Amino acid sequence: MEIDKFIKDFAEALELTAWSHLKPDSVFRDAVEGWDSLSALIIITMIKSEYDVAIKANEFIECKTLSELFDKVESLKNVE
Amino acid sequence: MSARLKYSSYYLPEIIVTNEMIHERFPSWPPSRLKDLMGVENRYYASEGETVNDIAVKAAEKLFLEFPIDRSEIDFVLLCTQTPDYFSPTNACIIQDRLGIRKNSGALDFSHGCSGFIYGLGLAKSLIMSGIAANVLLITADTISRALDPDDQATVLFFGDGASASLITKSDEDHFYPFIYGTDGGGADHLTIKGGAFADRSVESNTSKPCLHMNGTEIYTFSINTVPGLVKDTLAKANMTMDEIDMVIFHQANKYMLESLRKLIKIPPEKYAIYTFNGGNTTSSTIPIALRCAIDEGRVSSGSKILVAGFGVGLSWASSIFKL
Incomplete structure (x- = not known):
């Protein structure tokens, strides 16, 4: 699993038209314009549907950057 | 019997x-x-x-x-x-x-x-x-x-x-297929009515009204992560496939969550109940309200096989299949 694909999945789930500024070290809540509580639900759903990973809400909240979120998904995937 | x-x-x-x-x-x-x-x-x-x-x-x-x-x-x-x-x-x-x-x-x-x-x-x-x-x-x-x-x-x-x-x-004939129940009281605080009962009899608790508290992100995540497996287990326990089910009725929390679940589980829209418009989230009444709406619209009738699943406060989840 590659972080580039993860960032693409992340951007497509949110239906972002421009997302080339999203990098592994981007703090996604700041980098995504108009991020709100619904955006979190969209990403949590994407992680379940694309990666079959059940991330908990508090685990998601703890992740600040895209690479932190990617690493969390990877580690949960490996546990399963 | x-x-x-x-x-x-x-x-x-x-x-x-x-x-x-x-x-x-x-x-x-x-x-x-x-x-x-x-x-x-x-x-x-x-x-x-x-x-x-x-x-x-x-x-x-x-x-x-x-x-x-x-x-x-x-x-x-x-x-x-x-x-x-x-x-x-x-x-x-x-x-x-x-x-x-x-x-x-x-x-x-x-x-x-x-x-x-x-x-x-x-x-x-x-x-x-x-x-x-x-x-x-x-x-x-x-x-x-x-x-x-x-x-x-x-x-x-x-x-x-x-x-x-x-x-x-x-x-004469049993219309119910197996039931599944699940519980995770570790998530009790995510959806709860605080105050008004006997755990706290302080003056403050007795004079303020009981208040529903919901951590929407936690409840949504719990649902997304629980319901797909619950549906799979319910079908397996009944020895059935989704093709044999005429209508899936989940707890009608809100349309957004219902649509997310439908896509995750890959349920065709024609056999999926969304009746949130009729009164919103009425807690334990959403499934029977949706069932009645589906009957009234002619989407299900005598003999139809209905898969039902409820999930939320507890945390608690439950499911079954029954024949109308």
Whole structure:
């Protein structure tokens, strides 16, 4: 699993038209314009549907950057 | 001995809370967004002085009016509520009397929310299969509006009051497939009514009204991560595939969550119930309300196989399949 694909999945789930500024070290809540509580639900759903990973809400909240979120998904995937 | 769900009706109280009224309080939620994204149009609140026992009785009287039911044959009353009129007596006893149900019948309250209707079906089936009862009146009712903080967007957007009444009877053929129940009390704090009960009898608790608290992100995540596996297990336990199911009815929390679940589980829209527009999230009454809507629209009829799943407050989840 590659972080580039993860960032693409992340951007497509949110239906972002421009997302080339999203990098592994981007703090996604700041980098995504108009991020709100619904955006979190969209990403949590994407992680379940694309990666079959059940991330908990508090685990998601703890992740600040895209690479932190990617690493969390990877580690949960490996546990399963 | 076998059991079936024979008839179901519901009652929504008279005070209408429209999307326009919600928008006035929460400007970031225009009516179109509430309708299209969350699938809610009107919520219904019990009027002043109207209580859970009142709306429970109204739902049951509606059931008796709509279907050929001899109430003298009912020998057990089950009431599912989390906003009871009284701690004591058992509210189902009061309902027995108000409905003129015979005295040699059982009456029991039980406390569940989103999974409550399926708990009720499982209890009713068990009472019938064990020979304890032959005709069980199952009522779900909540006046959750009384526990809403008017400034809390996480709850006010979706929740409304409502009640359902169903008759589960002895039958020649068993219409119920296996049930599945699950519990994770570790998540209890994510959806709870705080205050008003005996854990805290301080003056502060006794003078402030009980208040519904929901961590929407936690509950949504729990649902997304639990329900796909629950559906898979329910089908496996019944030795069935999704192709054999005529309608899937989940707890109608909101349209956004229902659509996410539908896509995750890959359920075709034509066999999926979304009736959130009809009263919003009425806690334990959403599944029987959606069932009745699907019947009234002719989407299901006698013999249809229905998969039901409830999930939320507890945390708790429950599912089954039954034949109409």
